[in-house]
Amino acid sequence: MPAATALVFRPATRADLPAVLALLADEERVVDPAGVEVTEAYERAFAAIEADPRNEMLVLVNGDDDGEGGTGTVVGCLQATYIPGLGKGGAERALIEAVRIRADRRDGGLGRALMEHAVSRARARGCALVQLTTDRSRADAHRFYTALGFARSHEGFKMAL
């Protein structure tokens, strides 16, 4: 796993927002954060995540260049939502969304490290379960989550409004 010693996992700051939006737009090639338009709607959504004690956007940053207020190069992200509920003896469950590793940094173990970090945060918080969904066509993602210890136990349904 290259560069494992220099990795930093931390909640995103406002300064990371263009880089996170670039990651979310990055399907197959690296998107330059400088070219991303940070709309007011994205500003509001990020502020909502940051202010909510049950939501966090975690980023994976090159530790070498990370400083106060978030100055490092963001190479991965995911969002965790901690959901209170009446199943599982009243414990929270963690929902993971928006998992991304920058296109030029894939296949080096960063995704695994980021997910393991998220799972250990959920465990430390007392969550009884971690859950996520992936597109049905993403066979590579299915292998990835299965290897991490997830069971493909459910069908995921979505409806656009």
Place this chain on the structure above:
Amino acid sequence: MPAATALVFRPATRADLPAVLALLADEERVVDPAGVEVTEAYERAFAAIEADPRNEMLVLVNGDDDGEGGTGTVVGCLQATYIPGLGKGGAERALIEAVRIRADRRDGGLGRALMEHAVSRARARGCALVQLTTDRSRADAHRFYTALGFARSHEGFKMAL
């Protein structure tokens, strides 16, 4: 759809908690709320849902006997979580969990009415998407959600902690 005129949809109150826990324990037969143990952990979890502006436990109640503070007979429930995010132009998405209709009231359209109510609340709130997962073995549930307009587009992964 029998008794459609007498249905009330509302957020659960503390008085509904035993009935909601009974519904969640009800797989194939009606569970008497009077026999449900409301542990401190369930009290805390319910208080967390009630206090969180992005979570709500919705109940479907016989309107005939519903009064101030929640005195009606609860025959259905679901939990909605509204998740802020950086996809979908910064719009929230709604996650639906814990959908239950009391065993002796199934197959009469109540589940459909409850889900349609939840979807219209999500739409009114400005959510871009409604999502949920069901156990892979529940073919009846898959038909139910498909008929409501959901696409079975994702695989659902879970890991117990």
